[in-house]
Amino acid sequence: MSAEIRWGIVGAGMIARRFVTDIALCSDSRLAGIASRALDRAEALRDFAGVAPEACLCFQGYDDMLASPEIDAIYIALPTALHAEATLAAIAHGKPVLCEKPLAMNASQVEAIATAAKEAGVPVMEAVWTRTLPNVLELRRRLEAGEIGRPLHLNATLGFPVDDSPHKSVAEPSLGGGVIRDLGVYPISLAQFFLGDLSYSASEVRYSARGTDRDMSAVLRGGAEGACLVTLSASHSGQLPNRLEITGTKGRLSLDAPFLCGLGGRITHFPEVKESAEMPVTAEPATSTPKPAPPRKRGLKDKLKQSSLGRVLRRFVLDRVRLEGAQIGSVYEGSGLQFQIDEFSRMLHRGETECQLMRLSDSLVVAQLLDRISGGETPDSLHGFNGAQAPTLTAMPSE
8 A cells, every 4th residue: 555545536426525625634645536427527526626637537437447556545425326336346346445424225235345345355434424523532532431421311413404306316215315314324323433332212204205204213222231312313304403412420422513513512510419428526525616717818819709790700601611511622624524534544554454433333233223214124226336227317416
């Protein structure tokens, strides 16, 4: 593996634009190739990235780029229905793969990817970028350090209005669209990231007239022995609060809206309930008069504390901290995809085949839950990766 990872992108849609923008923030990665069903779309993305033609090859179709010795790693930015086939094709060419979430349409496809990756010794990672953000990692560190005690509840909502249009891949069921796999994957994957083991309890899904899943809610159990109650909601119909909160026995950790961006977090510590201490045993008779404490000079700080204004200010600050929590984390540059690129690159340089922040076993757990919420395993894609079967749409949109 070269010191600088040369990335090839499969797909030239919206998420690919974010990728080519954020890769410029990475120290040991660069854009080296773009493959699209239409050559002009690949060239347009290269121009958008501001990369010279001699530094970034453009391909019509995908096989030539997957076979190119000028490409070290592949980022798959296609509609969900094509993720599994594209990932398996890259594995067959021996190329490490970072594939957009969700990794596949169903758990069976994830298992097939995991098996192929293990047999070929090829690294594969699902691109749930939120799991690699610094503020999200800081929240997990504090949770594991016991700063809020034992986790009792995790609640997360994620919803943005999306037109129920067949021309939007995130809303077209035949392309793997719908709220469950577009947005629902985030709270489920984050719950698994924070709590580890997850188990299904119940769910409800609301569909549009043309069969698109538009709203979902799920109840899961997580953590040791399923002791943490997990409630999740996602929507393509309307704007939700878009926050994630973990409440424990000693406090609360939260990610500010929209939580998938991990722009900041908060920690709130609950007041400790102290048991009354027993009266100390002394040698003096109970009727003895305690000696008065020596007088202490009152400075400006003491006077302010005892004043009416000081009491009002103190109550305001305490209430604000109690309600909102102390802020943790900081804002990062770019849109955030650079962190998963860096994490994947470090994995390759270490010679590892799996990223510990997003293991294939984690992807399988999430896929199994997505299948359960969907009411059963989602059918495999009907569209061929290289167009062996023509899409039903005149021009299949990219992610």
